Amino acid sequence: MTGIKGDRMLPKEKVAEMMLHALQKSKVLGEAFSSCASDYLELVVSWKELEAHHASRPDVANGELERLQIVAQESRGTHSSVPEDLTLVRNGEVPIKSFADACAGTFTSLPLHLTGLTTIDAIQGLNIILNKARKLASDSHTFTVGSNKVYDKDTKQDLGYGLELFCGFFFTTKLGMGRALINVNRITTAFYQSVRLDYFMHAYAPPNSYGHWNRAKLRHALLGLRVKITYQNRIKTITGIGELTPVNQTFTLKDGTNTTVAHHLQTQQSATDLIPAITNSNCLCINLGDTSKPSWFPAETLEILPEQIFKIELPPDSQSRMINIARKQPGESRRIIAENGLELLGLKPGPTGSPEASGFWIGADGVGQVTGMRPSSEMLGIPFRQIQPPVINYSKRVQALSPQYTQWNLGSNAFVNYSKAFTGKVIVFVPEEEGKFPSNANPEAASYYAVQLLLQLGLNGVTIMRDGRPVKFKSDDVTDLEKSVITPITFDKYGNREMAFRNGVRRAKIDHSDLSLALLLNPTKKAAWADVFSDFKRVMDQEIGVHSLCITAETCSTQDRKGRLNQYMANIITDFQVMVTERLQDWQARSGFLPAKVLYYRDGVGNSQYAEVRNEEVLKIRAAYAQLQGNSPNPIEPKITAVIVTKRHHTRFYPQTTNMAMNCLPGTVVDSEVTHPCYFDFYLQSHKPVQGTARPTYYFVVENDIGFGAEQLQDFTYHLCFTYQRATLPVGYAPPAYYADRLCDRARAYMKKHFHSISVPRPPRLRKGQDEAMDSFKQRCRAQTEAYELAVLDNWKDLCRSPDGNMKGPWHSALNGTMFWM
Template sequence: MENSGINIRVRTNFFEVTKLPEAKIIHYDITISPDVSPILNRKVFRELERSAFDAVRPVFDGRKNMFTAKPLPTGDSATYEITLRDDARATTSKLQSKPFKIKIRKVNEINMEELSLFLKRKCSLTSNSLTAIMALDVLIRHRPSMMHETVGRSFYTPQGSQSLQGGVEVWQGYYQSARPTSGRIMMNLDVSATVFYESGQLVNIVAKILGRRTPEDLRRGLNVKDHFVIERFLKNVRINVIHRGEAAARRRFKIDQITPKSALETTFDSEGAITNVAEYFQQRYNKRLNYPFLPCVVVARKVYLPMEVCEIIKGQRYIRKLNGKQTADMIKFTCQPPHIRANKIKQGFELLNYRNNEYLQNFGMNIGNEMIVVPARVLPAPNLQYHPSSREADFQPREGVWNLRDKKVATGATLGSWSVVAFGTEQEYPTDVVKKFVRQLVITCIETGMNIPNTTPPISHANPQGDIEQSLKHAWINAGNTAKAQPQLILCVLPNIGVPLYAEIKRVTDTVIGVSSQCVQSRHIISAKKQYCANVCLKINVKLGGMNAFISPNQIPFIAVQPTIVMGADVAHPAPGDTKRPSIAVVCGSMDAKASRYSASIRIQTGRNEMIADLANMTKELLKLFYQTCGRKPERILFYRDGVSEGQFSQVLESEVAAVKAACASLDPKYKPTLTFIVVQKRHHTRFFPMEKRDTDRTGNCLPGTVVETGITRPFDFNFYLQSHAGLQGTSRSTHYSVLHDENDFTPKELGIQELSYNLCYVYARATRAVSVITPVYYAHIVCKRARFHSKESWSDTEDSEKGSDTSSTFGVVKPDLQRKKNSLLEHNRLFND
């Protein structure tokens, strides 16, 4: 397999650091008290730099680390006091006038020569080299972070922002990071986007939040729902006031709540007399309120401010969940074809203006002006096998996509006992219309190779806001009585694509009844298109134990020659800020020599814990099931782990590799299958841009199978980028695979793991296209999402992270009936197919 594929060149969003600092970089620990946000820390640091370090040009990470190119004139330690009198981030006058105490202490001198040796692979990665990379990272980000709104490693500008309606807008941003590669340091630059509160007069923003054209449309006041929406949106938002002149406008406040009554009705004691807010502003400031019918905002010390004298301050990040329309508009803003994204990255490079960056000059660091070009290969697609009676039983997909024309599934399942539930009235979904769709679905399933002796299942209607559990139990009984057999499937027609109804259907069918369910959207029922029916057929066939397609064994010899289990693992966490819900860990494992059938093991664990707590027992379950299914113990384990950052590599090696080995030893002390442990990363900012037209797909992206293994990969382990899927829209993101532990000799010379990983992206059962990440990891991700629905709680499309359920919430267990399949395959497999 060595050097298989077509050799090409691609451009990537990395800029070479052409000159590194030669002298030692001095590392200081800096403590700013009181403890405040990085945004305010940077403002304090700016004042400190102006007053004490103007000639030294230190750089600061916003929290604890400061680096300089030469020693500070004050020696190894110093203490300062800085007062911010007009700070835009302070929320009270007390904080504005209170001095900040700054303690600086020298920690270390960073030897840059050691970093150079590491990059050339002449020494191992040391703590000194890690600190040197961190220092360079802080250096390239320091100036932009002082000038622009900063979130993590990205900074954002309001230029070219776009309203998302509802009082929020999306800003264009730029991500930058120093990355070690073989022989050199690179600067990774990418475009990003995030959502901010719209700035401006609060009354206008309130009108937008409620979907009104102007504040005049609110003259009737706010109802209870409006009040809740406004208060939830505005809580903790920073404002200034505009009714007391420019000096007073510098005072900043944070909204605590909204008064239940209007400014006319909100009263308080003013110098011994009861007055309302509207009258007070008329008497005190000679300001007649234009919108006295609106409530007031309540800020610190129970101060009431009419909305029309308040302005929302620019640059406040919005972290709540977007609604459907906002999400769609956000995607439109961020979805940029490769050539446009590349141009925006170049614009970002010019905006950063590295050539005239005084901090880089002071440290003696230079960055090249052009995105680098790296060698790549385009791997050939594997041959897919369908049923021998198909006209195209053995074929090679082109550009990662194919269809079911002239093909029958490799193993067709039998569907004899089933029923249909339309969640809506007879008027909304007439029985004749549902029957027509079912007829087309049955015809398509039979043509595709399934066996359906019962072509006319019973049809019922149910209230989508009613007792879903009872409706599904009724459908289950109908299926059994009609076919005189154990029900196999409930087909559910959904009125919308919202989460709550879907979640309840899956909870009930998975954990209460114990039957497979297939949801279809009502908008597809009327047209009953064959392509849609074919996609549904793929899902149903796998749910019932069938096999849609498989890869020729000679193209996955590592798996086919010796008993090998391929595993994919993922951990799904609750939303940011949710401290109540648990995390869900899932491991999926292959159950045959074709790596086409999978089972899953699921665990609930402490929220936001990335390491899989019970991995040993989960692995043990899957190894035993493999033995029961195949009759042999796996002699090799290929383990793909998703969701781990580079900073967690050592932790995952220490805990999870040991857990997999412990699982094997617990089955038999002499049982020691060889293990390869690979981390899979999708959350990165590496992008590839084809240089030749012949190397692009129809969206302008790199072709499926494009693999990059040199030029920008890390110098200290075997890692590569693989773009396995065909682009749909925007710029495709490759998957980064890092081989952390290898007992199967997948060395960079052999280059077999790239081909194997790519081929396994073609066995995803739910679609006729290669997926962007290896199939068992994709399945693990889907099971994580499904398992979340197994807790009986209230689901909302616009669910707020502050409203989590308690970790003691009961998560339902998949019913045993779904775990006893004729092929000994756990029906957890059905979780992969919505």
């Protein structure tokens, strides 16, 4: 359906309203309404041939089927109704045959094209059909977000802070081996409550006892939120938060006179009922206009539109409540999908006991009757392989594991927990070997590491207390934190270590009764130092009763990392070749040669970026090799295997058991039926979840120069999951990607205090010229957005530069080459 947007940029609600009017008025679609479905934005999918409505004089030669006119808005005040000229155009045939051929494995070349020359791809078309089945089955008590998430209105629960949650289901069609599949999974999502905006502001971030609002917190939560101006019945988007209340916020009228927001609304008859609330309001005004030309409204006149997802971090107690509601045992999740999910999605089995879906899918005009599509309501049984866990060698211990028991023990003492407040002082023990200190583990380094530990705790939300008062500090001024670190104590590695630990703490407590944490600085994590750590933990945990941790200062050649700020919304790493070059230089400096093979685990991209990773990042790895080797007579041509690691997906596996609490065992790998029929991919559940339903990790191989076989790569990846430094059990996905996530988390911690300190003003919203083409306008918008994002990136780099100008990350250069962030 063309002409709905024309040369305008309309909100989705308006487009959907116009599309519904067009579908109801169309003669072509009216005669075949039961045999078509729409996304209510611009697309119509029909499973019957549509005949042109010649009375509307369509241009049949150019694929037009019908021309029609609708009213875009009702008359209101002095505004008259606006007629819109629309055209129903035949784009082409959705490539269902290509989709079926792909399921059958007929296509084996890369890349795989399933999109028609002029129309949409098969999966999008099938999802539109699924959405119609859902609407016919349960439209009265459900709502959708996007094209494939449906929520049950009856599941609403209050989260506090002006928020609520709904439970529902994700659904999509996907390629399978030999057949098309419908992927269905449970989802639980937080939404804004549809309430007056001032109610939300007081619930989410109320003013303090002095009446001061947390504008940064409100701005983070409200920007981009859709609201209705109640006295005008118009829908707008919040673009800013003011600093003044309605009685103090001024603006200029068209005649040039200044007035306040509250006084102006007193002249509006439609806002009479709200005047008392507005004049007594302590809420900040809300901008619904441009940043350069603000349009101020009192929060009391705005109402949050329903069904808007709360996309930022939830308050802690809301988060806990949501997790408790969302968390279900595997058997319970399976039951909810089979009973509630299929009914909501219109996939309920037929009355005769047949597993095939009924209702929309059968009958003379049903999709199944015409296309042969008859979804089964039974879960798909699939083959799997159980990978055996590795044998664990730790110090002098060897421990064999089993699929049922994949955890091993490092000793009798568990790690200690910490609360949201750290109180007291820190002492560090530093070992001597034959009267000398290792170069990376001396008293000066020990004090530095202890201060950095406290600094990072503080930056991550832990209150540092000393002498009953919070310690004040900045990332570039840790003078006060240094007072919380006692002069380090040295001891002889080969002497009576336990006595040294015991006496050291007791002497320190004479002058520092509030000693609360003891650290041991080991120069390496090799087995030769494991006994030192065991003695230290035993004395501190069992005899002294002081929390204790071990700091390892060893440089780690294979797991070293560097951090870079990436361009906003960019999935491909912008400085990738530079980063790879640095990694190779470090490798070469430590080993004397360059590696001949590279196994690259890549996290954080969707399937639409797989080709970009292959065509850009893999090539940049080769370019980094070429750059380093220059004119070498015998250059290494590296063999590269690149694997995409995907954690956020909706595929779940359930064991065939009556035990409701049982997940699939760690080491469960699936590489058929639900994987791609043409590519090298697999699902691997490598961990044992503590609670809830396990989510396997999806691995997709985009390059395989090394020549891994399927089982080789699966086994290697699973065994690699046992090597994560912070756990004595296998983790949920490949540690290289896990370490990258942790380093990014650490970098975000450095940046947290700057989240609301960006000094780059957001550019004003562009206006489309009267005679300007839409493509030209969109190009101007993209150019402005890119320029703004680059300016923000440069600003972040200035804010997050380390005090000594370290170029390898936002930390002191003394920490380069170490895994301090673990």
